[in-house]
Amino acid sequence: MASVSINQVTKQFGAVSVIRGANLHVEDGELVVFVGPSGCGKSTLLRMIAGLEDISSGDIHIGDTMVNDIEPGDRGVAMVFQSYALYPHMSVQQNMSFGLRMNGNEKADTERRVQTAAKVLQLKPLLARLPKQLSGGQRQRVAIGRAIVREPQVFLFDEPLSNLDAELRVQMRVEIARLHKELQATMIYVTHDQTEAMTLADRIVVLRDGLIEQVGSPLELYHNPANAFVAGFIGSPRINFFTGVATEYAEGHQLVQLSGRGSAVAKVATTEALPSGTLIKVGVRPEHFEIGGACGFPIKVDVVEQLGSVSYLYADTTSEYPLIVARQDDGDHRSDELTISIRAGKALLFGADGNRLR
Amino acid sequence: MRRRNLTAYGFLSPYLLIFAAFWLWPIIYSFYLSFLSTRRAPWTFNPSMTWLRITQDTAFYNALWNTLKILAIQVPAMVFLATVLAVLLNSQLLRARGLIRFAFFAPVVIGEAAYAAVFRLMFNTDFGIVNKTLQAIGLSKVDWFANPSAAMSLIIMAVTWRWVGYNAIIILSGLQSIQTDVYEAATLERVSPRQQFFHITLPLLRPVLVFCFVLSVIGSMQLFAEPYLITNMGGPGGATETLGLFLYRQGFLNLNFGYASAIAYTIAALAVAISALNMWIGRDRT
Ligand SMILES: Nc1ncnc2c1ncn2[C@@H]1O[C@H](COP(=O)(O)OP(=O)(O)O)[C@@H](O)[C@H]1O
Ligand SMILES: [Mg+2]
Numbered sequence: 001m002a003s004v005s006i007n008q009v010t011k012q013f014g015a016v017s018v019i020r021g022a023n024l025h026v027e028d029g030e031l032v033v034f035v036g037p038s039g040c041g042k043s044t045l046l047r048m049i050a051g052l053e054d055i056s057s058g059d060i061h062i063g064d065t066m067v068n069d070i071e072p073g074d075r076g077v078a079m080v081f082q083s084y085a086l087y088p089h090m091s092v093q094q095n096m097s098f099g100l101r102m103n104g105n106e107k108a109d110t111e112r113r114v115q116t117a118a119k120v121l122q123l124k125p126l127l128a129r130l131p132k133q134l135s136g137g138q139r140q141r142v143a144i145g146r147a148i149v150r151e152p153q154v155f156l157f158d159e160p161l162s163n164l165d166a167e168l169r170v171q172m173r174v175e176i177a178r179l180h181k182e183l184q185a186t187m188i189y190v191t192h193d194q195t196e197a198m199t200l201a202d203r204i205v206v207l208r209d210g211l212i213e214q215v216g217s218p219l220e221l222y223h224n225p226a227n228a229f230v231a232g233f234i235g236s237p238r239i240n241f242f243t244g245v246a247t248e249y250a251e252g253h254q255l256v257q258l259s260g261r262g263s264a265v266a267k268v269a270t271t272e273a274l275p276s277g278t279l280i281k282v283g284v285r286p287e288h289f290e291i292g293g294a295c296g297f298p299i300k301v302d303v304v305e306q307l308g309s310v311s312y313l314y315a316d317t318t319s320e321y322p323l324i325v326a327r328q329d330d331g332d333h334r335s336d337e338l339t340i341s342i343r344a345g346k347a348l349l350f351g352a353d354g355n356r357l358r
Numbered sequence: 359m360r361r362r363n364l365t366a367y368g369f370l371s372p373y374l375l376i377f378a379a380f381w382l383w384p385i386i387y388s389f390y391l392s393f394l395s396t397r398r399a400p401w402t403f404n405p406s407m408t409w410l411r412i413t414q415d416t417a418f419y420n421a422l423w424n425t426l427k428i429l430a431i432q433v434p435a436m437v438f439l440a441t442v443l444a445v446l447l448n449s450q451l452l453r454a455r456g457l458i459r460f461a462f463f464a465p466v467v468i469g470e471a472a473y474a475a476v477f478r479l480m481f482n483t484d485f486g487i488v489n490k491t492l493q494a495i496g497l498s499k500v501d502w503f504a505n506p507s508a509a510m511s512l513i514i515m516a517v518t519w520r521w522v523g524y525n526a527i528i529i530l531s532g533l534q535s536i537q538t539d540v541y542e543a544a545t546l547e548r549v550s551p552r553q554q555f556f557h558i559t560l561p562l563l564r565p566v567l568v569f570c571f572v573l574s575v576i577g578s579m580q581l582f583a584e585p586y587l588i589t590n591m592g593g594p595g596g597a598t599e600t601l602g603l604f605l606y607r608q609g610f611l612n613l614n615f616g617y618a619s620a621i622a623y624t625i626a627a628l629a630v631a632i633s634a635l636n637m638w639i640g641r642d643r644t
Contacts, residue, residue: 052542073548085539089561099547102557150547 001186002063002076002153003028004049009058011044011210018044020210021058026154031180031187035197036207036233042190045207046156049188050079062153078147079156082163084139086131086146092118093127096146110149117145120182121175137168144179157189161196173199194234198222206230228354231283237312237324239348242266242282249273254349256282264297266347271358280357283348286312286326293341299323301336388619396616408620418621420596421604422628424510428600429578429632432514437570439518440525441563445555447526448533459530462523474587477516506597509589513598516584521577525570532566533559568640572633579629582606601625 004026011019018041026032034042047053049060051072059068067075086095096117100110118124121141131139140160147155157176161169177200180187191197197204198218206213206221206229214226218234225231231239244256244266254274258264266282274280287310299315302322313333315323325340327333349357367374395404412418446452447459465473480486481502489499502508536559544554582602585592591607592599599607605625609618 050546052545071548072546077546079543079546081539081543083537083539085537085543087540087544087558089558098557099544099549102547102549102553146543146547 001028001184003030003061004154004186004188005061006045006049007059007061009045009048009060010056011041011048011053012056018210019048019056022210022212024205024212024215026186026188029184029186031177031189031200031202032205033189033191033197033201033203034205034207035191035194036213038192040207041210042192042207043158046079046158046188046190049075049154050077050156051075052079076153077156078150078152078154079158080140080143080147080160082159084131084143084163086139086142088131091128091130092123092134092142092145095131095142096149099146099150113149113151114145117148120148120179121145136164137172140164140172141175144176148179148183153186155185155187157187159191160189162191162193169196176200195236198234204234206233224356225283225348226356228281228283228350228356231348231350231356235285237286237326238321239283239285240323241321242284244280244282246274246276246278246280248276253345256280256347256349258282258297261297263295264341265295266342267295267344268347268349269345270349274357279352281350281352281354282342283350284342284346286324288343288346289325289340290343291327291338291340293339296339296341298337298339299325301333301338304332304334306332388615388622391616392619392623394616396614401616408616411617412620412624417596417599418604421592421599421601424592424597424599425579425581425601427510428514428517428581429575432517433571433574433578435514436518436522436574437525437567440522440529440570441567443522443526444529444533445559447530459527462526464523465520466524470583471587473520474516474583477512477588481512503589504594506594509594509598513581513584513589516588517578517581520584521574525574528570529563529566532563536562564640564642568637571636571640575632575636576629579625579632601628 004024006022006024009019009022010017022045024032034045036042044053048055049062051067051070055068059066061067062075062077087098090098093114096114097110100113114127115124118127121144123138123141123145126134126138126142131142134142140163143160160176161172164172173196176187176189179185180200189196189200201218203215203217204221205215208229214221214230216224221230221234225234228241232241242258242261244258246254247257247265248255249270249272252269252271253267254270256266256268258266266284268282299313301313301315302317303314305312305314309328311327311329311331311333313325313327313336315325351357392408393403393405394401395407397407443462447455447462452458481488483489483499483501483503486502488502493499500508502512540558541554544558549557580602581600585598585600585603586606589598592603601621602625605618605621608614608621
């Protein structure tokens with residue numbers, strides 16, 4: 001196993017900058033997830049680590065070795081593709097052993113590694129099958145098995161679960177988490193699905209337009225996003241944003257008057273006072289509202305999602321981002337008109353540039 | 359449902375009628391003809407003048423032998439060349455891809471007479487560019503039309519030139535149907551490009567290659583235009599006479615339709631047999 005270091009890495013396709021200066025250190029044995037909207041450069045960054053794309057500038061180290069000019073096959077990385085990329089004409093057994101066989105690995109050792117991987121992934125009964133005779137989840141397990149038998153320094157996953165249905169996705173997610181624990185391996189995992197990122201990652205790297213927006217543990221990103229983009233991307237259901245105007249500052253708390261919400265006020269802990277009248281963005285997670293309260297505002301519930309342990313009330317459903325409020329009871333709140341307020345100290349403040357005001 | 363079917367057949371009927379009149383009926387009728395002696399009127403039932411004769415006719419065996427020789431050399435050589443061309447055409451490094459693809463396809467759409475005339479000129483014994491070039495690099499000139507083996511190789515070269523691009527395009531489409539990430543996965547597994555070609559590309563191309571083989575076998579069994587137009591009707595002295603040409607000679611020069619029909623059925627049977635052998639050798643063994 002090895003660490004991975006990315007220093008000032010950029011990537012241009014012709015005139016287009018796809019990665020605009022990335023810096024990251026992945027610890028030995030860590031599971032790091034790259035997450036971000038489609039087209040933000042996650043795959044490109046991963047493929048540069050693998051050596052499938054050239055690096056325009058900067059350098060990448062795997063362990064102590066600078067790998068910029070090292071062939072993909074010599075970097076000690078194994079990759080699992082979204083499309084599985086299995087060899088269609090080879091059986092499961094042959095798919096897993098192909099790379100080792102081509103490199104003249106000792107036969108008995110190859111066989112031992114294939115059997116071990118097949119056991120870990122419950123592929124033993126399927127060893128003689130062709131990829132086309134497998135289900136999506138089984139194919140993905142074969143692809144993972146093919147990576148395991150190489151005993152790589154670093155595992156790379158590029159959206160490995162996005163071709164699977166929801167139930168299988170959850171199951172495979174757990175399986176990958178278990179593998180990470182069992183193998184103690186360094187893993188870099190790409191996904192556009194923030195739930196996958198939250199549940200799998202030791203640390204999450206949020207990317208947008210070729211820039212790393214924030215790096216941190218799932219809960220760090222959830223509770224302490226560096227900017228409005230990260231706050232909006234991490235968390236499901238989505239955080240609610242309001243616009244507001246800074247008013248008073250008292251006892252370490254900034255008061256913000258929400259625009260268009262009557263007399264509603266948010267009270268947020270910050271280190272210093274904002275000039276009165278500053279326009280700001282207020283982010284409130286669905287569970288950070290309470291029903292009633294002194295400085296609240298009225299809402300009309302249009303839709304309710306009852307998930308059992310929690311219910312989500314949706315208001316303003318005609319706007320692009322409806323207002324979402326979590327409620328811990330089982331009542332049917334459809335068509336309810338209620339007053340809600342923001343729990344003291346729970347809102348997040350963002351400046352006009354989207355950066356967090358602390 | 360019934361009515362819809364009727365409408366469908368109504369639209370199909372012009373084609374079906376033409377197919378029946380000009381394909382199906384001749385096929386059936388020529389089978390009947392193949393049992394008749396048609397050397398003089400009236401035609402009489404006499405298979406010994408057709409089916410028995412074919413087993414004893416040295417001219418038939420000569421044509422069969424020539425055809426098999428061409429088939430055995432030309433088809434594998436051409437499919438091999440076509441595969442190489444297709445791999446080159448598929449290369450990321452290649453520029454002007456569309457133009458080159460067109461250039462490879464062009465020989466197929468050129469008229470046979472025009473292409474034969476150009477080959478006759480190029481291989482002309484005294485002033486053709488091929489012999490001029492051979493002499494320029496210090497070799498002796500070859501009498502392409504009078505020397506039996508030279509004439510045979512001329513036919514093989516001409517047919518290969520004409521069809522190699524066509525087959526390359528078919529193989530190219532096979533190459534392009536292979537997912538690129540399969541190669542990326544192999545590259546990451548330290549599998550060399552050479553190993554990738556032999557262990558991934560070729561096996562995945564097998565159905566397409568078998569298709570090309572079968573197509574070319576059928577084409578070679580019917581080979582006619584090249585020996586007719588380039589080597590002066592199978593010359594020298596029948597050295598390039600093919601089954602197609604032999605059939606034409608019996609049917610349309612000697613007007614012996616019964617014998618020609620028997621030859622036609624023999625050619626078809628051989629084509630089916632050899633193609634089936636091809637498919638059996640190239641079958642999916644997994
Ligand atoms: N080979 C390429 N040539 C040109 N542009 C590319 C190439 N590969 C990716 N891109 C562009 O780079 C951007 C990032 O792509 P990618 O890394 O695949 O995004 P993600 O995986 O985050 O969805 C996209 O805008 C994409 O169009
Ligand atoms: Mg991607």
